Amino acid sequence: MSLIDSLPRRKAFSSEVDAGSREENASKQKSGAPFRSDRNGSSSSAPKLPKVDGLIPWIVPLAIVLVWQLACVTGFVPSRVLPAPTDVALAGWKLLLSGELVRNIWVSFWRASIGFVIGGGIGFAFGLANGLSQLSAKLTDTTLQMVRNIPHLALIPLVILWFGIDESAKLFLVALGVFFPIYLNTLHGIRTVDPQLIEMGRIYGMTDGELFRRVIFPGALPSIFVGLRFALGIMWLTLIVAETIAASSGLGYMAMQAREFMLIDVVVLSILIYALLGKLADSASRALERLTLSWHPAFQKK
């Protein structure tokens, strides 16, 4: 996603560099200036881009809400099947006033974060260990790969038997779900750091610690972020399932309670909040990505 988004930006960016370097231009003239039309195109449309850029992603969701509202108002969709967005907003407002909404969101958010920190932390640690040490990889990788192929949600009956419907059951499931994407991508990132750079670091007398800090970790970071974003998705998915099956608080619980009383607007509200929370987590990770990967050509602004 991020790669595709940044493609036009990168193109515009590289053409600017080209313009500044006579050597590049010389070589370009030799090859028949294949980028010339490209450069003109991007420079003329570039100033307009940022303003439109912020709005474009929201056009489709807004249109869906609009169509949805129209369908409900005209009676095309009966309100027993799907309440209108305005009804959902009203239900949200009532729950907000009663304090129930904030409490449930906070409980879910807390579960998600703690589970994520535990599972992500362990996954990251194993990724580092197995990426850096052959012995550790030989010892644990096979086991982890076997465990990985068990869908972690299949463990729900077992987890309920072990932990009851306590907090620990949900934390355990979230941690387990988050563990593998972080582990796999950290491991992959470390394994694929350019060996030429590692050789360079050794030649210039870096100690193992320095080599890790200055070469291996920054090199693995883009891949670690891919894992992070996968993990965030799995984090919400796991939590939804865990909370709908066994919980006494949280967003999933709120939705299940509403179903008991046929409050379909609250059910839809919970689903929409999940969508927003997921989007929020993704945006946060992308902001972090932009901050730490500012060296990466894909993240450089013009």
Next chain:
Amino acid sequence: MQEALRFQSVDAEPVDRADIVVQARQLRRGSEGATRGLSLTIRGLRKSFGDNEVLRGIDLHIPSGQFVAIVGRSGCGKSTLLRLVAGLDAPTAGSIAFGETPRAQDVRVMFQEPRLLPWARVLSNVEVGLGRERSSADAQARAERALVEVGLGDKRGQWPSVLSGGQKQRVALARALVSQPRVLAFDEPLGALDALTRISMQQLLERVWRDQGFTAILVTHDVAEAVALADRVLVIEDGRIAQDVTIDLPRPRRRGSAELAALEGEILKHLLEGSEDTQ
């Protein structure tokens, strides 16, 4: 000085400007002697990878401060020789002795790829070259001096990804130079550059070599480059030194002159004959 340096940020610009050379030389020669380079003696050097014997007995003496170019067809073992000299690989047999025991930062290598850390700014990349002295108080000042020396003083805060190929290679050169090495090994450092950039880089290499007086060993497949830069050209064939040509022409050498062309032709002829023999 600033004025003149600004010109150099373009790769295709001739770098060999007399005023800079004089100033830079005065800066260097003030503290160090003219021949800081280490001499190098290689005896019976062999290297094999499994059953494949790449170097089959090299005997060679390089006086301190000499600029030696090593040419040969690909796979002849010239890069292997360079890696052995730089201490990146261990020889199977034989010995490599320097005039004095070198410290780690006395021998530096420059590769065909710049091998810059993409996540470090240009200046930090040059600081990497200081090795163990990286944390010393004057590290940044030394890195800046090295960057100015290769004409990239104004690029210190850039990411490597925005630099052109030639500029990246000049940062790599600054990184190799910053520890003031006494032996500098070049493994086809200009192989991936276009013709114009290559010529200006050759002039830059020659200039820093004359200023700093290190012993230079340049592996290249470009015979014209070898003849233009080196005091001595070694032709390697089948893991042995097949030809040892002294290039006794005054510097700066005029590109395309008849003498250079004649020497180049001679070495090329030898190389081509060799290839016919083996086919």
